[in-house]
Amino acid sequence: MDTIITDLEILPFVGSKYLEPFTMSFKQNGKRRTWDCVKVFNCVSIFMYHKQKDAFLFVKQFRPAVWYSQKKSGFFSDEPGYTYELCAGILDKNLSDEQTALEEVIEETGYKLPNLERISRNYGSLGFGGNTQTMFYGEIDESMKVSEGGGIDDESIELVFIKQKDMQNFIYDESKVKGFGLMFAYLWWREFKGAK
Template sequence: MEEINSIEVVPCTESNYLKPFRVSYNQNGTKKSWDFMRTHDSVSVLIFNTSSHCFILVKQFRPAVYMCEWEKTKTPQPAEKAEEGEASESQEAQPASAEESSSQWPPASAGVTYELCAGLVDKPDLSLEEIARQEVLEECGYDVPASKLKRITSYRSGVGVTGSKQTMFYAEVSDDNCVSAGGGEPHEGEFIEVVKVPLHEAMTFAYDERIPKTMGVIFSFIWFHNNMSPKYKISTNV
C-alpha cells in the first residue's frame, strides 16, 4: 500500500514537462481562443509473457488522478433545509481549501492506476522503438531487442489540453527475458509495481470499472483479442 502524506498544493510557475499557452485564431470568421499545454509525446508497450500467458502491466500512484479524487471530497454538498423548508445562509456548504481539508485527503489508493509500460519521448538521439525498449527494461525488467517490438498504432491523447501523440507497441517476452524485478528508476522518483494479468481474465479486467486503468490498457487488450488471441487458442473472456 502506498503511503502519501505531507501534501501541499501550490501554483505551478515553471515545469520541465508542461508549458501552458493560449492561442488566438479565427475559425470560419469567428474569433476564438484556446488554452493548451505543450508536453512530450510518449510511447507505450503491451507486453505479453508467452511462458505464463499473461500480460505485464504497471501499477503506480498518479498525483493528477489523486487530486481529481480529492476535488470530489471538497465539492459543496446541498445544505440541509430548515423546518420551514428554507436553508439559511450560514448552513450553506463552502468549498474547503487544501489546508482546511487536510483531514479529508482520500486514501493513497485513490490515486493508483493500472497502465501499460510507457515513457516520454525525450531522447532525440533514440528511435521510438529504442525508447520503448528502455522503458520495458526499466519498468518491467524484461530485456527485449528493439527489433522485436511490433508497432500497433499511434494516436492523439488529451486532445483538449495537450494534443500529444502516443505510439503503442506490442512485445512478446518469456521468462528467459526477465533480467530484473523492474520497478522503474528510484533516483528519478519512480515507484512502480509490476502486475500480471492472465490472458483468460484480460477482457473482464478491461471492462471492470472498479479497476482504475488507462484507455491504453483497454484498447490494447481489445487489439490483442482481435489480432493475436487466435494464435494462442485461449479465450480472452469476451
C-alpha cells in the same frame, strides 16, 4: 509493494521541464476564439504478453493528477490515485520511438525485449495537448528478465500480471483505474494475436 503517500499538498504551478501551458488565439469562421493548451512530450507505450504465465503485464503507480481528480469529483477507487497502465515513457532523449520503448520496458519491468511490433500512433489529450503516443506490442518470458524493474530515480512502479482469462473482467472493473490505451491494446491483441 506498500507505497505510503503522506504530506500531499497542492502548490501553485511555477514551470516545468515536462509541460508548458499557453493560450492560443485564432479565428474560426471569422469569429475570434481563444483556447488553453499544454505543450507536452510525445510518448510511447508497450502492451506486453507473458507467454509462460499466459498473462499481460502492466505497471501500477501513484498518479497525483488522478488522486486530485478523484478528490474533486468525490469518486474514489479502491486505491485512490493508483493506476494500472501500459509500460510507457516520454520521447525526451533523442531516441527513436522503438529505442525509447525498449529502454522503458527494461527500466519499468526488468524485461529485455529483442524487438517490438508497432501497433499504432494516436493523439492524446485532444482538448488541450494534442501529443502523440506510439503503441507497441511485445511478448516476454522469464528468460528475458534482467532486473527487478520498478523504474528509475524516485519512481515507485509495481508490476501487475493479469491472466488472459481475467482480462475481460479487469477491463470493465471500474475500481481499477486504467486509461483507454490499455483497453484499446487488449482489443487489438484479441483481434490480431489471440486464439481464433
